[in-house]
Amino acid sequence: MLALRSLPSGYVLSGTLRLRGNRKLWLMLTLLSVPWTVVSFVSIGWLASVVRPEGWTFDGRESSVPAVLGTIVGGLLATGVITIVLHEAVHGILLWMFTRERPTFGFMGWYAYADAPGWYFQRWPMAVVLVAPLIVLPAIGLPLIAFAPPAVSIFVLFGLIINSIAAIADLYSIVVVLRIRGPVYFGDTPGGKPGESGSWYLPGK
Numbered sequence: 001m002l003a004l005r006s007l008p009s010g011y012v013l014s015g016t017l018r019l020r021g022n023r024k025l026w027l028m029l030t031l032l033s034v035p036w037t038v039v040s041f042v043s044i045g046w047l048a049s050v051v052r053p054e055g056w057t058f059d060g061r062e063s064s065v066p067a068v069l070g071t072i073v074g075g076l077l078a079t080g081v082i083t084i085v086l087h088e089a090v091h092g093i094l095l096w097m098f099t100r101e102r103p104t105f106g107f108m109g110w111y112a113y114a115d116a117p118g119w120y121f122q123r124w125p126m127a128v129v130l131v132a133p134l135i136v137l138p139a140i141g142l143p144l145i146a147f148a149p150p151a152v153s154i155f156v157l158f159g160l161i162i163n164s165i166a167a168i169a170d171l172y173s174i175v176v177v178l179r180i181r182g183p184v185y186f187g188d189t190p191g192g193k194p195g196e197s198g199s200w201y202l203p204g205k
Contacts (some may be wrong), residue, residue, distance in 0.1 A: 002125040003098040005118060007185055012204040016189050017176055018197035019169070020108055033168045040164035047138070048157050051146035056154050075155050083137075083159040087166055088114045090133040098125050104194045111169070113195030120187040120201065127177050130170045137163045173198070 019025065049055075088105055091114035095103040104115045121129070137160060144156045177186065180200055189199045 002122055003116070004120045004185070007120055007187075007201055010203050011185060011201040013190065014184075014200055014202040015180075016197055016199045017173065018189070019111070020193075020196045029168055029172060032172070033165065036168050036171075037165050040161050044138075044157065044161045044164055047142060048145050048160075051142050052153065056150045075151075076158060079155045079159045080162055083162045084112055084166060086137060086159075087133045087163050088112050090136045091129055094129040094132045095119075098129070106195055108193075108195040115188065115194040117188055117194045120185040123177060123180075123184055123186075126186045127174055130174045130177065133163055133170070134167050 017025075092103040092105060095114060095116045098121065099116050099119050101116065101119070104117055106113060106115075141156050141160045141163075145153045145160075148156065177200075180202075182202055185201045186198060187201065188194065189197045
């Protein structure tokens with residue numbers, strides 16, 4: 001099975017990736033996020049130009065400057081919140097598909113999470129859960145960029161960029177998942193809180 005309620009016999013805790021309180025990890029992710037942000041802007045911007053080659057035209061002649069600025073700021077804030085919610089929702093849908101149990105959602109410090117406490121995942125299901133928002137949201141968002149009205153289209157573009165930038169921790173976790181050798185299961189750390197840290201389990205020697 002792709003997800004189990006208990007570990008197979010002989011599997012033992014072999015490593016932990018702790019997010020909460022791990023300053024070294026957060027510093028590394030912050031540094032990595034700088035070039036990744038550039039990649040996100042360039043790649044998503046290029047895809048948007050492909051699906052909407054005519055670009056975006058706005059007529060603000062009948063709107064006051066405060067109204068335009070308020071719309072932009074409010075729209076960007078709302079887009080950011082909606083994007084993070086959708087990002088975690090995609091994680092959650094994949095977790096539900098593998099476990100058939102409602103996942104747990106929440107915030108841990110400055111980041112949001114979707115988790116499946118008490119479940120253990122093999123390598124490829126875990127990688128699919130992690131990478132899903134980078135595939136699903138652009139698959140939905142790019143057609144909206146192409147055909148939606150300019151105001152909606154530009155905010156969707158911004159949302160896809162946020163989604164990509166927010167995936168930096170997911171990408172780092174995918175590297176960890178793929179680098180571990182041998183048969184492995186991934187799950188929460190014993191005694192830890194949901195979203196706080198993840199561990200991997202290998203057959204004991």
